[in-house]
Every structure is written in structure tokens, then in C-alpha cells.
Amino acid sequence: MKVLLIAESREGKLLNSCYELMAFAEKMAAETAMFLVGSDSALPQYGGKLYLADVSAAGEYNPDGHKQLILDVVAKEQPDMVVFSHSSYGWDLAPRVAFALQAAQISEVVDVAGSTMVVPVCNAKLRRDVAPKTAKTVVTLQAGAFGLAEVPSAAPVVEKLTSQSGGKIEFTGYEQAESGGVDLGKAKIIVSAGRGIGKPENVAMIADLAKALGGEYGASRPVVDSEWVEHNRQVGTTGQTVAPKLYVACGISGAIQHLAGMKKSEFIVAVNTDKDAPIGDVADVLVVADLKQFVPALTAKIQAL
Amino acid sequence: MKILVCIKQVPDMESKFKVDAGGTWYAKTDLAWRMNEYDEYAVEQAVQLKEQVKDADLTVLCIGSEKVKETMKKALAMGCDRGAHIADEEADKKEPFQIAGIIAEYAKEKNFDLIFTGMQSQDRGSGQVGILVAEMLGMPGITTVVHFAYKDGVIEAKRELEGGVKACVKVAAPAVITCQLGLNTPRYPTLPNIMKAKKKELLSVPAADLLKVESRQDTAKMYFPEKKGGGLVLEGDPAALVDQLIKILKEKTAVLG
Numbered sequence: 288m289k290v291l292l293i294a295e296s297r298e299g300k301l302l303n304s305c306y307e308l309m310a311f312a313e314k315m316a317a318e319t320a321m322f323l324v325g326s327d328s329a330l331p332q333y334g335g336k337l338y339l340a341d342v343s344a345a346g347e348y349n350p351d352g353h354k355q356l357i358l359d360v361v362a363k364e365q366p367d368m369v370v371f372s373h374s375s376y377g378w379d380l381a382p383r384v385a386f387a388l389q390a391a392q393i394s395e396v397v398d399v400a401g402s403t404m405v406v407p408v409c410n411a412k413l414r415r416d417v418a419p420k421t422a423k424t425v426v427t428l429q430a431g432a433f434g435l436a437e438v439p440s441a442a443p444v445v446e447k448l449t450s451q452s453g454g455k456i457e458f459t460g461y462e463q464a465e466s467g468g469v470d471l472g473k474a475k476i477i478v479s480a481g482r483g484i485g486k487p488e489n490v491a492m493i494a495d496l497a498k499a500l501g502g503e504y505g506a507s508r509p510v511v512d513s514e515w516v517e518h519n520r521q522v523g524t525t526g527q528t529v530a531p532k533l534y535v536a537c538g539i540s541g542a543i544q545h546l547a548g549m550k551k552s553e554f555i556v557a558v559n560t561d562k563d564a565p566i567g568d569v570a571d572v573l574v575v576a577d578l579k580q581f582v583p584a585l586t587a588k589i590q591a592l
Numbered sequence: 593m594k595i596l597v598c599i600k601q602v603p604d605m606e607s608k609f610k611v612d613a614g615g616t617w618y619a620k621t622d623l624a625w626r627m628n629e630y631d632e633y634a635v636e637q638a639v640q641l642k643e644q645v646k647d648a649d650l651t652v653l654c655i656g657s658e659k660v661k662e663t664m665k666k667a668l669a670m671g672c673d674r675g676a677h678i679a680d681e682e683a684d685k686k687e688p689f690q691i692a693g694i695i696a697e698y699a700k701e702k703n704f705d706l707i708f709t710g711m712q713s714q715d716r717g718s719g720q721v722g723i724l725v726a727e728m729l730g731m732p733g734i735t736t737v738v739h740f741a742y743k744d745g746v747i748e749a750k751r752e753l754e755g756g757v758k759a760c761v762k763v764a765a766p767a768v769i770t771c772q773l774g775l776n777t778p779r780y781p782t783l784p785n786i787m788k789a790k791k792k793e794l795l796s797v798p799a800a801d802l803l804k805v806e807s808r809q810d811t812a813k814m815y816f817p818e819k820k821g822g823g824l825v826l827e828g829d830p831a832a833l834v835d836q837l838i839k840i841l842k843e844k845t846a847v848l849g
Contacts, residue, residue: 297753297757348751348759348761350733351732373719374754375735375736375751375752375753375754375759376753378711378712378719378735378736379723379735379736379751381720382688382719382720382723382724382727383723383727383733385720385724386723386724386727386728387727389808390808391687391689391808391809392688392689392718392720392808393809394688394717394718394719394720395717395718395719403812403813406717407717407817408618408715408716408717408814409603409605409609409618409714409715410605410714411817412605412609412816413609413611413618413814413815413816413817414814414815414816414817415616415811415813415814416811416812416813416814416815417809417810417811417812418809418810418811418812419808419809420807420808420809420810421808421809455732455763455764456732456734456761456762456763457761457762457763458759458760458761459760459761459762460759460760461753461757461758461759461760462750462757462758462759462760463756463757464755464756464757465756475847476847500847500848501847502847508773508774509773511774512773512774518756521756524754524755525752525753525754525755525756526756532845532846532847533841533845533847540605540606553845554841554844554845554847556837556841561606562825562827563608567819567823567825568817568819568823569823570823571823571824571844572823572824572825572826572837572840573823573824573825573826574826574833574837575825575826575827576826576827576830576833577830580830581830581833581834584830584831584834585834585837585838588834588835588838589838589848592838592848
């Protein structure tokens with residue numbers, strides 16, 4: 288078994304997810320090669336062969352160009368599997384590569400069970416074991432599912448790739464996240480509102496509990512998308528990653544993107560009417576209750592302490 | 593301008609799921625069904641584009657049983673002009689490559705200027721169909737779009753990356769756009785528009801007529817993940833729950849003074 292690992296760099300920095308790809312390869316006991324569009328000055332600590340395309344020529348976002356570079360490496364290395372992170376880079380590029388290779392693509396793999404891959408279904412409430420029927424397979428790995436490989440202090444054997452310019456999509460630059468306002472990263476206590484709060488008026492209830500506890504309030508993505516809470520309070524993959532002493536998730540079902548942003552909190556309380564909600568997997572305490580009754584009652588009790 | 597928007601009908605994710613008798617998918621009984629959330633943004637963007645360019649024809653496509661027509665009617669009430677129902681009782685057994693194959697087969701030679709899809713479905717969640725359609729039709733595809741603007745045949749879009757960063761991209765139509773949550777504010781259909789939608793064209797084509805590609809993967813098994821456990825579950829009277837939780841917070845954390 289041979290796997291080609293697709294590492295990523297963003298704004299000149301190598302992303303740590305390459306070590307998760309290595310951990311996956313280790314679990315598969317597979318021979319590896321790695322591909323990166325990046326630079327000489329930010330190489331992974333990887334002891335194998337690294338195919339490196341210089342980012343100044345290949346561009347950080349150029350799906351047609353990156354696809355062709357990967358296909359060239361696949362032709363040379365003949366891997367059984369091409370492995371991406373299930374990231375904005377990976378889920379964009381993987382289907383293009385799978386299509387070109389006439390390979391099955393299995394998305395957001397969280398585990399391996401023999402010859403099948405395990406993927407989540409229905410907001411992680413269910414799982415599926417998937418078996419590819421093609422000789423080559425393309426997979427994307429859920430962030431954090433395979434942990435980080437023990438980072439070896441090794442240097443790769445670099446083979447440089449020459450990239451052709453062009454492609455139909457023109458990348459014109461990055462827009463940084465709005466900064467300023469609240470720094471949830473510094474808060475010791477965070478109370479977050481999820482879709483389960485039902486209506487924007489109920490944000491106040493969450494903010495009141497946060498205040499009573501001496502903390503800040505945050506929100507999950509749907510609440511921010513509905514513009515009930517501003518983006519700088521969003522917790523999760525596309526918002527802030529936090530690890531407070533106490534995290535109270537109110538009406539948050541626990542999408543993987545949210546869990547990734549808060550599961551390292553020291554103590555997690557979830558308030559939810561759904562006993563089976565995935566948030567229960569990371570919560571130290573799951574309170575099965577209607578938050579509209581429970582939260583104000585809890586706030587009043589804490590204020591009276 | 594010709595626009596296509598592809599939608600899927602999915603169960604409400606708050607539903608109580610059960611694995612079906614075949615053991616490879618969830619049981620379709622006792623579920624509340626709705627439009628895939630990501631696709632609501634796709635429909636809204638397609639309707640906004642149609643309103644912007646004025647001279648446009650907007651088709652909504654959905655693959656599934658007779659029941660998916662309910663969801664298609666919502667899209668028609670939001671402003672799509674016509675519905676293309678790809679009739680398939682076994683749509684849930686099809687993997688992304690086959691679904692994309694059906695859509696591409698439908699769309700080829702129809703010269704759509706823009707094809708919108710959600711970035712993924714809430715149930716299967718593969719996130720592949722939009723880009724596969726783009727590759728099959730030889731069109732550029734942009735994923736995870738949270739901002740979309742169209743002017744004189746050129747699309748300016750922003751892709752959402754991790755950490756709230758966005759990548760700004762430009763591409764000439766025709767193109768495929770996969771829509772991320774938050775791209776816009778999907779409208780609620782008004783009663784007059786719901787009534788109007790009932791008169792709009794909604795034609796069914798059998799999926800078998802459009803399916804020309806083989807499946808590339810099989811589901812061996814579907815099951816509930818093992819509960820990681822450890823966590824304490826508190827149930828009962830809210831007032832009693834408050835006291836229990838405060839006691840736990842005092843014992844296990846230092847946050848209550």
C-alpha cells in the first residue's frame with residue numbers, strides 16, 4: 288500500500304495538518320510520498336520524498352494548476368491512495384483529482400475499519416463504512432480524527448516540480464477575518480448560543496448567564512449566519528478556537544466544525560433537548576432541558592450565590 | 593441567461609434516526625423532510641442573479657421520489673421558473689459520482705451559464721457533487737462560496753477558508769458555484785408566490801434515462817457511533833437540574849468563586 292499525502296500551506300506557512308496525514312499513513316502501515324505547494328523555507332518535518340511546487344509560481348489557490356501537479360506526481364509514484372485533509376483546500380481539490388484518476392472519493396474519513404473507511408452521516412449522528420470499488424482511491428480526512436503523528440526531526444528529500452501557469456480561476460487575494468471586539472481566546476468562561484435558542488431575542492438570556500458567571504458569550508455558526516450574534520463571537524473552525532475553564536453550550540447540537548473549536552475546554556456543560564445530540568460526546572455534563580426554562584433559572588441561582 | 597440550481601431533500605437533522613432493514617442507510621419513515629440547508633442559499637443566490645440580470649430562465653433540479661416535489665415547490669415559490677424532477681426511488685443508494693453523472697447528463701448541451709449547488713448535503717455530506725458536475729461538463733467550479741457577485745459575464749466570489757479568512761477569486765461564466773451557509777439570507781416564499789408556484793412547469797424524467805456512469809463505492813454498513821461516554825446526563829425537573837449543575841460546578845471547577 289502506497290499513499291500520496293497532500294500537504295497544505297497558507298500565506299507562506301506550512302499547515303500542521305500534514306502531520307495528521309502522516310498519522311493516517313502510519314495507521315494504514317502505508318509507504319508514503321508527500322506533495323506540497325509551498326516553499327523551501329517552510330518544509331515539513333518529514334523523512335520521505337517530498338514533491339515541492341514553488342508557491343510563487345503555482346499560486347496558493349489555483350485548483351486547475353494544483354490538480355495537474357498532483358496528477359504528474361501520481362503518474363510517477365503510482366500510489367494506491369491520494370490523501371487530503373477535509374479542509375477548504377482538500378474538499379475543493381480532491382473531487383477534481385478523483386475525477387481525473389477515475390477513482391472513488393471517500394470524504395471526511397474519521398477511522399479505518401479493515402478495508403473500509405468510516406465516515407460520518409447526518410451531522411455525525413450516524414456512521415457509514417464505505418468500500419471503494421476502484422483501484423485507486425482519493426480520501427479526505429476529518430480534521431483531528433487521526434491525531435498528529437509524532438513529528439520526526441527529519442528533513443524530506445525534495446524533488447522540485449515545475450508548474451505551468453494558467454487555469455480558469457483567478458485568485459486575487461485573501462480577506463482577513465474581522466478583528467477587534469471580543470477576544471474569546473482570553474475568556475475563562477464562555478457561554479455559547481446555538482440554533483436551539485430559537486430566536487434572536489434569546490441571545491440576551493445567554494449573555495446574561497455569561498455575565499453572571501463572569502465570562503463572555505459566544506455562538507455557533509447558524510446563529511452568526513442568521514446575524515443574531517456578530518462574527519467575532521463565533522466559535523468553531525471558521526471562527527475562533529477556544530479552550531476556557533468552563534464552556535456552556537446552549538442549544539448547540541455539536542457539528543464537527545463547532546466541536547473542533549471548543550472540545551479542548553477544561554469543563555464542558557451542554558444544555559440540549561436532544562439527548563442524542565453529538566455535543567453529548569464531548570460534554571462532561573449534558574443537561575437535558577429546554578434552555579428557555581433552564582438558562583434563566585440557572586442565571587438567577589448563580590446571581591443569588 | 594440560463595441558470596440551473598441543484599437541490600436535495602434531506603431529513604431534518606434533529607430527527608430520531610433509525611437504520612433501515614438493509615443496514616446501509618437510515619430508515620425513511622417517521623422523518624420530517626426539508627430542503628438541504630446549503631441548497632437554500634444556492635436557490636436564493638440563483639433567484640437573486642435572475643432578478644439582477646432580468647432576462648434569465650432558472651431551472652431547479654432535484655433527484656428523488658415523488659415526495660421531493662414538495663421541496664421543489666418551495667424552490668419554485670422562492671422564484672425558480674421551472675422544475676426538472678429526476679424520478680428515482682433509490683436516489684439515496686446512489687453515490688456522489690452517480691448523482692453528479694445524472695446532473696451532468698441532464699445539463700450537457702443545455703448551455704447553462706451558471707450552475708448553483710449547495711457545498712454539501714446535510715445527510716451524506718460528501719461535498720463532491722458540485723465539483724464533479726463542473727469537471728464532467730468542463731466548467732470551472734468554485735466551492736464554499738460566501739460572497740457572490742456577477743457583472744458582464746464575470747463572477748467575483750469569496751471562498752470561506754478556516755479561521756474566518758476568505759479567498760477572493762474571479763472567473764468567467766459559465767461556471768459552477770457551490771454555496772456555503774451564510775452566503776445570503778434565503779427568502780421565505782410568500783403566499784401569492786406559493787400559489788403561483790403551483791402553476792409552474794414541473795416535469796419528471798426517469799433517472800435511468802440519465803444515469804450513464806457506474807458506482808465507484810459501496811456502503812458496507814450504517815450504524816450509530818459508540819457513545820464516547822464519560823459524560824454525565826442530567827434529566828428531570830429544571831429547578832432540580834439547576835441545583836444539581838451548580839453542585840457539580842462547585843465540585844469540579846473553580847468558576848463559582
